[in-house]
Amino acid sequence: MSRTRETTLSRRTRLLLAAISVAAFSLPLYIAAVNVFKFNTQITRQPLALPSPVTTQNLVDGLTRSDNLLWIGLRNSTIISIATVVLIVPVAATVAYWVVRRRNRITKIALMVLMSGMMIPPHVVFIPAVEVLEFLGIARTFPGLVLFNVGGGFLSFAVFVYVGFMLTLPKNLDEAALVDGATRMQMLMYVVFPLLRPATATVAIFIGLWTWNDLVTPLFILGPSQGITITSGIFVALGQYNNDYGQMFGIMFLASIPILIYYLLLQKQFTSGLLSGSSKG
Amino acid sequence: MLDVAASGGLLLFTTFVLIPLAMSFYVGFTDQNPLLKDANFVGLDNYRELIGDESLHRALKNTAKLTIAATIGANLGGLVLAVVLDGTSRYYRVLRTMVFVPQVLSAVVVSFIFVTILSNRGILNSVLGSIGLESLAEPWLGKPDLALWSIATVVTWQMIGFTTVVYLAALQSVPDDLLEAARIDGAGAWKRFSKISFPLMGQGLTIAVTIVLITTLRLYDHVAVLTSGGPGFRTETAVFYLLRMGFTNNRIGYASSIAFVLLLIIGSVSAILVSLMRRREVQL
Numbered sequence: 001m002s003r004t005r006e007t008t009l010s011r012r013t014r015l016l017l018a019a020i021s022v023a024a025f026s027l028p029l030y031i032a033a034v035n036v037f038k039f040n041t042q043i044t045r046q047p048l049a050l051p052s053p054v055t056t057q058n059l060v061d062g063l064t065r066s067d068n069l070l071w072i073g074l075r076n077s078t079i080i081s082i083a084t085v086v087l088i089v090p091v092a093a094t095v096a097y098w099v100v101r102r103r104n105r106i107t108k109i110a111l112m113v114l115m116s117g118m119m120i121p122p123h124v125v126f127i128p129a130v131e132v133l134e135f136l137g138i139a140r141t142f143p144g145l146v147l148f149n150v151g152g153g154f155l156s157f158a159v160f161v162y163v164g165f166m167l168t169l170p171k172n173l174d175e176a177a178l179v180d181g182a183t184r185m186q187m188l189m190y191v192v193f194p195l196l197r198p199a200t201a202t203v204a205i206f207i208g209l210w211t212w213n214d215l216v217t218p219l220f221i222l223g224p225s226q227g228i229t230i231t232s233g234i235f236v237a238l239g240q241y242n243n244d245y246g247q248m249f250g251i252m253f254l255a256s257i258p259i260l261i262y263y264l265l266l267q268k269q270f271t272s273g274l275l276s277g278s279s280k281g
Numbered sequence: 282m283l284d285v286a287a288s289g290g291l292l293l294f295t296t297f298v299l300i301p302l303a304m305s306f307y308v309g310f311t312d313q314n315p316l317l318k319d320a321n322f323v324g325l326d327n328y329r330e331l332i333g334d335e336s337l338h339r340a341l342k343n344t345a346k347l348t349i350a351a352t353i354g355a356n357l358g359g360l361v362l363a364v365v366l367d368g369t370s371r372y373y374r375v376l377r378t379m380v381f382v383p384q385v386l387s388a389v390v391v392s393f394i395f396v397t398i399l400s401n402r403g404i405l406n407s408v409l410g411s412i413g414l415e416s417l418a419e420p421w422l423g424k425p426d427l428a429l430w431s432i433a434t435v436v437t438w439q440m441i442g443f444t445t446v447v448y449l450a451a452l453q454s455v456p457d458d459l460l461e462a463a464r465i466d467g468a469g470a471w472k473r474f475s476k477i478s479f480p481l482m483g484q485g486l487t488i489a490v491t492i493v494l495i496t497t498l499r500l501y502d503h504v505a506v507l508t509s510g511g512p513g514f515r516t517e518t519a520v521f522y523l524l525r526m527g528f529t530n531n532r533i534g535y536a537s538s539i540a541f542v543l544l545l546i547i548g549s550v551s552a553i554l555v556s557l558m559r560r561r562e563v564q565l
């Protein structure tokens with residue numbers, strides 16, 4: 001009897017400890033959230049207080065900026081993120097399938113080179129990559145940025161995830177289809193690819209998120225004058241309107257809402273994706 | 282047919298990684314500059330210059346300090362939070378959801394939040410003032426040494442979201458019967474953690490340490506928002522200096538030699554770390 005009470009008590013203490021730790025850790029997020037709904041005067045005088053009066057002025061200011069920063073940024077980031085994901089999924093799955101099923105000296109070397117790509121900061125290739133894009137006639141364009149994202153930034157990670165996942169698939173599964181006369185490509189498309197769904201979810205979720213949040217690549221590959229993404233747009237605006245904290249909080253909030261919804265909806269896949277990375281790491 | 286399809290991906294990688302790397306190796310031996318008409322071959326001049334370049338050395342030192350601080354900080358913090366949040370009720374699930382939020386926000390948003398906290402007339406100093414601790418107020422982003430630690434703190438804070446999730450997963454993969462057997466044998470909570478759980482968390486440790494390290498070695502965004510590399514370029518990181526030389530100062534030739542040196546340093550540091558971490562993993 002006394003033992004049960006003791007464990008309930010310590011269970012409560014533990015939960016309280018956990019709640020206090022997370023509250024302390026989340027304090028910056030609290031600051032960001034409450035200041036969205038305050039006037040600038042209250043932000044400077046009572047930064048930690050709850051909003052009083054509550055205002056949506058910062059959100060309205062953010063949405064009605066004359067440069068349309070939010071709307072243009074949201075549109076461009078959506079296009080670029082979706083295009084990057086839609087392109088990298090089939091490309092990476094094909095490369096991974098080729099590596100796993102062909103298994104010869106060439107695929108081994110290719111995999112090694114691709115994996116070392118994860119250690120390379122994309123920053124070191126920005127300068128020559130701009131020249132390559134100029135040569136191809138797509139410098140400072142969305143297609144140029146998307147192709148750079150796929151080939152230069154994220155392919156190594158995507159192939160890594162797919163190869164790790166494919167190694168866990170039973171081999172006889174698609175061998176059976178081969179006997180039935182399917183080509184390797186048909187098998188990849190109709191048999192293997194549907195089985196890769198968890199890996200595809202990981203690739204899509206993380207590369208979508210990284211592309212959305214990316215600052216340097218749009219800043220240097222696209223150039224701020226050629227079109228802003230939501231992240232590079234905020235960055236540029238920060239330099240210009242640093243004093244209007246209220247409006248900046250409003251813009252940050254609006255720009256983060258899609259990401260937060262995305263995270264809350266796909267939370268399970270987020271964590272299982274991290275896990276699949278760690279178990280095969 | 283499969284080979285042809287796969288070569289598409291390899292071609293993209295070649296076009297945007299391998300060819301650019303080869304180009305920057307070559308351009309590193311020239312004085313290429315978009316403001317000059319033609320680039321001249323200058324031999325090892327760029328490499329000689331970078332050996333004596335104090336700004337580059339400082340940027341590398343800053344990167345090393347930030348990487349070490351954030352790797353230790355984010356992994357310790359993540360480990361502690363994971364242990365604290367390792368509960369089964371739904372309250373814990375809500376708390377875990379909150380801890381991961383900084384990780385999904387962009388570095389720009391996170392850094393801006395911290396600008397409002399850490400700037401001279403920011404929230405931290407005004408709170409210190411209002412509770413009579415004015416003497417502790419500091420220009421957290423204005424003094425070079427202090428600013429570097431402020432950047433490290435912000436990066437650590439954001440990365441803790443990630444490390445906590447990884448460590449939680451690792452903790453939960455430790456078999457319960459092992460822990461239960463140890464408990465019956467009289468092992469206390471700390472002993473069970475240090476002798477059983479922690480040694481079995483090897484893979485989680487590898488992934489968490491590696492990702493934090495790779496992320497901080499290429500740190501740019503946080504620095505750009507928090508300090509713009511200042512005051513006086515004193516908080517620049519290696520890639521920040523590289524991009525300033527290449528894109529702001531137009532010294533493409535010199536920047537290319539720096540890019541190549543960074544590639545070697547960052548690549549080998551990451552590769553050595555990964556192989557070290559793998560070796561110490563304990564398998565069940």
